[in-house]
Amino acid sequence: MHISLIDLKRQYETIAEDANREALDVLSGAQYIMGKNVKEFEKEFCEYVGVKHSISVGNGTDALIIALKALGIGEGDEVITTPYTFFATAESISFVGATPVFVDVKLDTFNIDPSKVEEKITDKTKAIMPVHIFGQPCDMDAINEIAKKHNLYVIEDAAQAIGSEYKGKMIGSLSDIATFSFFPTKNLGCAGDGGMIVTNNDELATICKALKAHGSGENGQKAFNLLNDIDGEIAADDSSDNTVYNPLKYYNYLIGHNSRLDEIQAAILRVKLRELNKWNDGRRANAEFYNEGLKDTNLVTPYEDKDVKHIYHLYILQSEKRAELVSYLGEKGIATGVYYPVPLHLQKAYVNLGYKEGDLPNAEHLSHRTFAIPMFAELTDEEKTYIVETIKEFGE
Structure with missing residues (x-):
């Protein structure tokens, strides 16, 4: 798959x-x-x-x-x-x-x-x-x-x-x-x-x-x-x-x-x-499926703040073993994306601003741990189940 x-x-x-x-x-x-x-x-x-x-x-x-x-x-x-x-x-x-x-x-x-x-x-x-x-x-x-x-x-x-x-x-x-x-x-x-x-x-x-x-x-x-x-x-x-x-x-x-x-x-x-609200509702339903399926793993699933409606442009997980898990999912046919590997204050383009590692610890922490798994309204239950089960097989 x-x-x-x-x-x-x-x-x-x-x-x-x-x-x-x-x-x-x-x-x-x-x-x-x-x-x-x-x-x-x-x-x-x-x-x-x-x-x-x-x-x-x-x-x-x-x-x-x-x-x-x-x-x-x-x-x-x-x-x-x-x-x-x-x-x-x-x-x-x-x-x-x-x-x-x-x-x-x-x-x-x-x-x-x-x-x-x-x-x-x-x-x-x-x-x-x-x-x-x-x-x-x-x-x-x-x-x-x-x-x-x-x-x-x-x-x-x-x-x-x-x-x-x-x-x-x-x-x-x-x-x-x-x-x-x-x-x-x-x-x-x-x-x-x-x-x-x-x-x-x-x-x-x-x-x-x-x-x-x-x-x-x-x-x-x-x-x-x-x-x-x-x-x-x-x-x-x-x-x-x-x-x-x-x-x-x-x-x-x-x-x-x-x-x-x-x-x-x-x-x-x-x-x-005209289709956007329906598609966003589909993304939210997919997010609920992932949240439920991955709740007993060591992964950190997305948090939805109170009083907001999150539309899950991306579904972002956090893992201490991101590189290994991303590689494993790729071998199993599941695409992933790393968002974002280098926070902006540490980009070469902004070296002149004088930021250094440790200045913005939360952004740096996330940049080493976050990655996205498939998220779009047309995902099937079979695909979502396969994604969740494959992640669990990895041992997270």
């Missing part, structure tokens, strides 16, 4: 008819950039997350970079974040010229520890960027309270957490601005790259819309006026088809990016969004 960490083919088969129809409709309609599907997906995403504005972009990393720029974060600033996450979180902070300041994580949730945040705040600190790692929401009440006390922005990195909830509210709706990734392996993934920025702030939304498209056009002028405290009327130009020719795009007001969600990806994501 061979079991993938995630099987995208199985997911596709459940939506093939609808996805194919919508993709072909885009191709035959020949409106490939910023068409009706992008507009409708942004609207539907707003409704799903419970926010006023959704701004689609080319990928999750662009979403973070544009969100940071929209907040005015740049050279000389500091942003507090977690070292136990994918590199893009800190990379985006560095990309805009700011410095990531790493705060250790909690051993149970793997998320940034709010009790350790305040000691890292300086007069250069501009924001806190929590990451809802593996689909487990952070302690947003504590983080928002600290941010309010110190007049800081909060940026949710929700790349792995679409559909998760904190005290009954959707992740992405609990901060100044939040970002999502639609990388294919995410719980809501497209057939390529894609990302989203969400906010309830009208001005931030306008600036993000401008920055994603070269700082040009109507949104570019609006953003320029907002950033420079200019009060002026902006006239829209709807005289031509935006797909073929829009004269406003040749008037540039800010240095921005070319970061757009493709129309065909938006069409596929609209189909998938």
Whole structure:
């Protein structure tokens, strides 16, 4: 038996008819950039997350970079974040010229520890960027309270957490601005790259819309006026088809990016969004199966914090014998993944920041012990049983 960490083919088969129809409709309609599907997906995403504005972009990393720029974060600033996450979180902070300041994580949730945040705040600190790692929401009440006390922005990195909830509210709706990734392996993934920025702030939304498209056009002028405290009327130009020719795009007001969600990806994501809650419920059911089956082993199974809905982007186990167990499972046809083998503060890219081993012990402890086993909604009972029994045979 061979079991993938995630099987995208199985997911596709459940939506093939609808996805194919919508993709072909885009191709035959020949409106490939910023068409009706992008507009409708942004609207539907707003409704799903419970926010006023959704701004689609080319990928999750662009979403973070544009969100940071929209907040005015740049050279000389500091942003507090977690070292136990994918590199893009800190990379985006560095990309805009700011410095990531790493705060250790909690051993149970793997998320940034709010009790350790305040000691890292300086007069250069501009924001806190929590990451809802593996689909487990952070302690947003504590983080928002600290941010309010110190007049800081909060940026949710929700790349792995679409559909998760904190005290009954959707992740992405609990901060100044939040970002999502639609990388294919995410719980809501497209057939390529894609990302989203969400906010309830009208001005931030306008600036993000401008920055994603070269700082040009109507949104570019609006953003320029907002950033420079200019009060002026902006006239829209709807005289031509935006797909073929829009004269406003040749008037540039800010240095921005070319970061757009493709129309065909938006069409596929609209189909998938309708299935997302069902798929997330399937992941949660699989997690319960694993938790029950592995409760009498020496492995540490995932913890789900109180008052949250964990959507198990990844199902993470901890083992003192990770290398041996991962090798054994591979021999038995069970795919695994190590998340994350090197915490960000010890990455070569950040040697200039001066961190050393032992500075953030919880993140370092987890980096030596954590690994993922197969997790996707379409797993069969036979496969899950085989995975659990194989792990038990190893002797953990």
